[in-house]
Amino acid sequence: MNRQRGGGPGTGLGERAARRRFVTVSFLFWLPAGLGLAPMVLLLTERGLTLAAVAAAYAAHSLTVAVLELPTGGLSDVVGRRTVLAGAGALNACALALVGLGTAPWVIVLGMALMGAGRALSSGPAEAWYVDTVHAHAGPDAELRTGLARGSAASSGAIALGVLTGGALPWLLGLGPDPGAWLRASTSGLVLPLSVPLLLGVAVEIVYVVHVLTALTEPPRPAATLRGVLRGVPGAIGAGLRLGARDAVVRRILMSTGAAGTALAALELLTPGRAAALTGSPESGAVLFAGLAAAGFVCSALGSQLAPLVARLAGDGERAVLAGLGVSTAGLLTLGATVNAAGGVAAALAAAGYGLVYLGLGAARPSQNDLLHRRVDTGGRATALSVQSLAQQLVGAVAGLVIGVLPAGPLPWLLGAVVLLAGTLLWTRRAPAVPVPAPE
Known part of the structure; x- marks a missing residue:
């Protein structure tokens, strides 16, 4: 085991440098998602899609994630984190x-x-790196929760910044006697004010x-071949599924993550x-x-920053998860x-509920x-994270389709x-302990 202060084999990075790069990657990946979050549903309805059709479009996203989560997680474990993350950004x-x-639904x-x-490509490789x-x-006994919390806070902060920017841009572009007319005229109607954040x-x-x-340096890996990838990915997938089947804590993580996907x-x-409906127009x-x-x-960023404190106050990670999900x-x-x-009181309560x-x-x-990483080794780490993301996306897709057809109210x-x-x-009962993975 290499424990020199300069970093792991072939990386030249210490813990602080790795944490900074992880935080930066997390921020940059989620900023575009934040930019699209505020205008997305309103843009699609402006294009003529009904709420049910919008839910179907979101389901296409979530089901694609569900289909590709495990193969792409295994791909990261075989060919490397950096290659897969770059492909995610390009897609x-x-x-x-x-x-x-x-403009066309298809x-x-x-x-x-x-x-x-x-x-699907991005869910896991950065954290696994x-x-x-x-x-x-x-x-293998290194403290992880602080770095994971900062990465999660950076992701949430990026989405918050993106949402503010993505929400304000269409409104600013729509100001004037004929909102957005110059933009529609100059782009033949392809670009609406709601399109600009995307x-x-x-x-x-x-x-x-x-x-x-340029930043995510990795130890040298054997040159990947198509045969090696095809042989290695199914094995990584099988290991991830077996982990979820045999470990009670991992099962709880997967099921509660799926429940969060519904929310x-x-x-x-x-x-x-x-x-x-409250403001009277899509842009406002x-x-x-x-x-x-x-x-x-x-x-969310504040909650992530408070996660180590919550775990200390609660006594352990499992009780911390229970407290967070309860809120x-x-x-x-x-x-x-x-x-x-x-009325104002109802609006204030709704805003408070949204924040909670x-x-x-x-x-x-x-x-x-943190609980998950203590039950997997490096050969299956990205796959385990993909299984977790799969649970959130698949359950969220199904829930979104149901929610889209339910009556308003x-x-x-x-x-x-x-x-x-x-x-x-699920977290009200203690799970039995399992052996810690062998040192990597």
């Missing part, structure tokens, strides 16, 4: 361009599917790819329309939703209870992942709350 750049410029669905492919680098430097995200993705290729699907699908609704979403992701459940129930209420959902999820995720919100409550209650 996301293409996807944002298609969704931002597309183009939009294709863009959402490509975005799902990029998400960070954990591998820290373990190579300080050994196109800005394309530029950020290019910066992300360059940073990944997030409810927020993403229902909040933009609720904001637009995007501004309001941007403010709410940014506040939510600031709460999120309370927030979603509040949103459901206030959907038909009017993200605060709790942000506090729970680092402790969940508290029922869609309460569905998300009930599923999240079930995921929370």
Whole structure:
């Protein structure tokens, strides 16, 4: 085991340098997602899609992630983290361009599917790179929760910044006696004010790819061949699935992550329309939703930063997950209870509930992942993270389709709350201990 202060074998990085690069990659990857979050639903409805069709487009994204999660996670374990992350950025750049410029439903669905492919490629390699680098430097007992919390906080902060920018740009571009007329005229109607944040995200993705290729140094790997990849990926997938089947804690992580996916699907699908109905127009609704979403992701970043403290106060990681998910459940129930209420008090309660959902999820995720990393070794780390992301995307896709056809009112919100409550209650019982993986 190499424990020199300069870093792991072949990387030249210490723990602090690895943490900085992990935080930067996390920020750059999620900034384009934040830019598209506020205008996305409103842009698609402006293009003529119904809410059910928008839910189907989101399902195309989530189902693509679900199909590709395990193969791409195994691919990262075979060919390396940097190559896979760069591919994710390239796919996301293409996807944002298609969704931002597309007018036909099939183009939009294709863009959402490509975005799902990029998400599948990205879910796990950066975090696996960070954990591998820290373990190579300080050994398998190195403290991970702080770095994971900062990476999660950077992701949430990037989304918050992106949401504010993505919500404000369409509003600013729509100012004037004939909102957006100059933009539509100069681009033959392809670019609406709501499209601009997605196109800005394309530029950020290019910066992300360059940073990944230059900053994420890895130990030399054997040259990958098609036969080696095809042989190695199924083995990595099988190992990830066997881990989820035999380990009680990993099962709980997967099921509670799926429950969180339902909660997030409810927020993403229902909040933009609720904001637009309150303000009276899509552009002003995007501004309001941007403010709410940014506040939510600031709460998520705060929760992530507080995760080590929550774990210390709760006594261990499992109780910390229980506390975080409990807070999120309370927030979603509040949103459901206030959907038909009017007045300032109801609006304040709804905003507080929205923030609590993200605060709790942000506090729970680092402790969940710390528990996960202590049960896997480097050969299956990215695959295990992909299994976790698969649970969130697959359950979220199914929940989104159901939510899209439910009648307006508290029922869609309460569905998300009930599923999240079930995921929370999984952590009320202690799981049996399992052997720690052998040193890497």
